[in-house]
Amino acid sequence: MLEQLVKALAELEEDRVLEIVRQELDCGTEPLSILQACQRGMTEVGSRFESNEYFVSDLMMSGEIFKQVGVLLEEGLKSASQVSSGTVVIGTVAGDIHDIGKDIVVNMLKSANLDVTDLGVDVPPARFVTALQETNASVLGMSGLLTLAFDSMKETVVAIEEAGLRGRVHIMIGGGPVNGDVCEVVGADSWGADAQAAVRLAKTWLDVGAQT
């Protein structure tokens, strides 16, 4: 049945996914196992996105389904302990209030079993620094749709350097007009054209971090 759940989520069959989750819970299946099946479904969604079979709207729909599954599993997961693959701090930078792209990335990171500290929009550099200190996260994602955001990204990188955190924090940026040139100007480590790229970067960095 859990294989069917993986497939149903990958096919974005909302009603079917929720039906299976309820059935599994009724049968006494561990909520953590159900969650992991859904995470596999989300991984398949990500793969289809990368192969141009799925598009942003499909990512959003999968995120919506995953969120609902989370609500159904919330109670049962309280006592379960799943070891997170790492922590990512993320936010839309100061002066920019766009959150659509950031929210898609947050959903995809969460479904990839990462802890995400989402600081929201219009986040000043100092708040990014504080969050990195508080969470001890080693990955930061900065989002921005406006070119004005690039200046804020640059200022945030400087603030992280001044706080002495740059050596342990990998920084990725994303958002409509971001590209390699912008990444260089801003001083980030890398950039992503889409949510799946963000997941890939974060996992790569966190895997490497875990090995060192």
Added chain:
Amino acid sequence: MQALYEERRRRIEKTIALEPVDRVPAAFMGMAFAPRYMGMSIADFCAVPENRTEVTLAAMDKLGADVWDGINKLPCGKIVPQLTAAWLSHIATPGKELPADSLWQVQETEVMKPEDYDVILDKGWPAFLEGYYPRVIDVDELADMKAWVRDNIAHVVQRCRDHAYVPIAYGGTATPFEYLCGGRSMGRFFIDLYRDKDRVRAVMDHMLPYMIREGIQAAELSGIPAIWVGGWRSASSLLSPQIWDEFVFPYFLELVNALADKGIVSVLHLDQDWTRDLERFKELPAKMCLLNTDGMTDLRKAKEILGDHMAIMGDVPAALLYAGTPDDIFKYVHDLIRDVGPSGLILCAGCDAPINARPENMEAMAAATREYGQVMAGP
């Protein structure tokens, strides 16, 4: 000045008609760049409609009065109420909710609720809008903007003529998708397209005639036979082909055809990447569209597929204007004219030159157009 204006107007008309030109025409587009470049606060730009017109013309003159044949969109009226009407969202305004010199921003939240679909179907789009606008704007501000435009648009057109700049389009409309997406928010609306597709389709079918009428009225008001037909959230890169084929293109087709029947050119102002579906654009009426992209759609591909069907306007990317060097800009313009021009191309910033575009890059864009547009088009 009148002779120069006519020369430029003919050049742009020939480009849209895909006829040979003596040089590649250039159009200015830098709504927020203009006041920043000229030292005007964005709050002042937003608050006083005359400022928008005059500072735009002044910025074009300063960048190179000999370069610009036209301006992508007539700089007429207050920008914030106009954007509100296009997005059906509250726009955070510099000098009000935002610092005086920051950029206006669309606040994309779920203002329109799912039950509003039924209101639209029951009461009709105009009645719905009347009840909806107060959720996103002071309705007096919206009415004032419309009245100002009605009373002053002829003067603004004349001001452009005085500078010999041809306004390529005025006003705009969009497919029902864009209005609903703005009101519902992208996050909610995209989910509606999966969960509630029959109701969404019924609403779109109801709305389309109003979108057509809006476009025709804009052209009649200005006397400029071209309007923007916007596509910002309905891009191919954002939607699955099934959704795009069902909820986007059929409405584009009907809208653009209806405008073309009235002799109105559709400036397809498309954000994001539309490359996947360029083939479908061949179904739009020939030589009655201007494909106006933002640097993300593959214009080489567009030229290959649509080169004998519609002209292209674009597309020096915003990120390049911010992060690039003048040399980068020269190369971009050179390559664009080489690959996509010289006929059937109007050189322009992609979407809109950003507020913090480096002035030397904008100047480089003007200089590169002057240099390569002439040489490469030949005698």
